[in-house]
Amino acid sequence: MPEIDFWFSIGSTYSFLTVMRLPDWARERDVTLRWRVFNVRHVMTEQNNIPFANKPQKSAYMWRDIQRRTAKYGLRCTLPAPYPISDLPLANRVALLGLRTEWGIPFVRNCYRLWFEDGVEAGSEANLTEALHRADQDPMQVLARAQDPETVAALAAETEAATALGVFGAPSFVVRDEVFWGDDRLEDALSWSRLGHVA
Template identity: 40%
Template sequence: MKLEIWFEFASTYSYLSVSRIEELLNGTQIDLAWRPFLLGPIFRGRGLDTSPFIIDSIKGAYMWRDMERCCKKYGLPFVRPPIFPMNGLSAARIMTAALSETWSGDFARLVFAAQFGCGADISDEAVLRRVLEDCDVTPDEWFAKAKQSLTKSKLREATEQARTLGIFGAPSFLVGDELFWGDDRLEDAIALAHVL
């Protein structure tokens, strides 16, 4: 069975799931499919001009405290980045271009770790260059691929597919036709994938 993880690089809770999912799937017969997409267009389609955590300051304050608790629980570093939501477009395009590469999962984890583990600005090309170097690949090659029209259109198509699937937040998990939303539903998605 295939488990799809739909994630947005600006998403706090996606950091938790992307950091944990491969370890949780070790030793299983579940195939993991990475699905980067952009939440901005989906939010705008729902009449929101930014993250619900910005629009509702009470919800936002809760989220940051919850992130501190969850990161402590999972043993993940956490630094609140100075900008939220961060512009993850370049990272999403690189990830989209690299989906068939064996290091794509490492790239996703390292981008999230840079942002929410170190407080780095992932819209900064220098930050993404270091991540790509840590993946043992040539940054210039992947920046060039990220800028290709085909890559851009694939990311737009993925975002539209997310909208069609009824995805309204990240992370979301798809197992067959069953959709789960939120890091706290990752284990439920895995449990369903086990029995299908």
């Protein structure tokens, strides 16, 4: 039974930090996380929560903060990455398909690598095709399935589930009914799952 649900959206910039550091982090702490994908843009638009559009100072800070923390975690990036991305739902529907089997996490990590290391916009055809290749999947076949109404409905259902839990941004971590928002709350979430409080 996973201790922590990790809710993310391809398109979220801070999710880069979590997506890239999470596997090692979880292994070192012997903790199981369940990766769950949703459409954060849909939730944020519905809640009138638009943190960066038309806010150049805050946006510049975001990239600087991510850059500093990328170095802290020993990751690589070339910033700013293309932002915002234009087609967020398709990439997240692909991730959803992958998370049903074993290739979801490699796909998401490669999608972020291409976006943050190589400047290939997440969700673009080039990004999805290459990330699927790297995850050993057939892009034509997967992208066709990602357009399937069943897949569209499944991402919408996960987005509703996230909203019902109180998730309003990405990345978020949910432990039982407790929501932790932001890559910088990952340690709080682990503490909550083990101690019932933030240590």
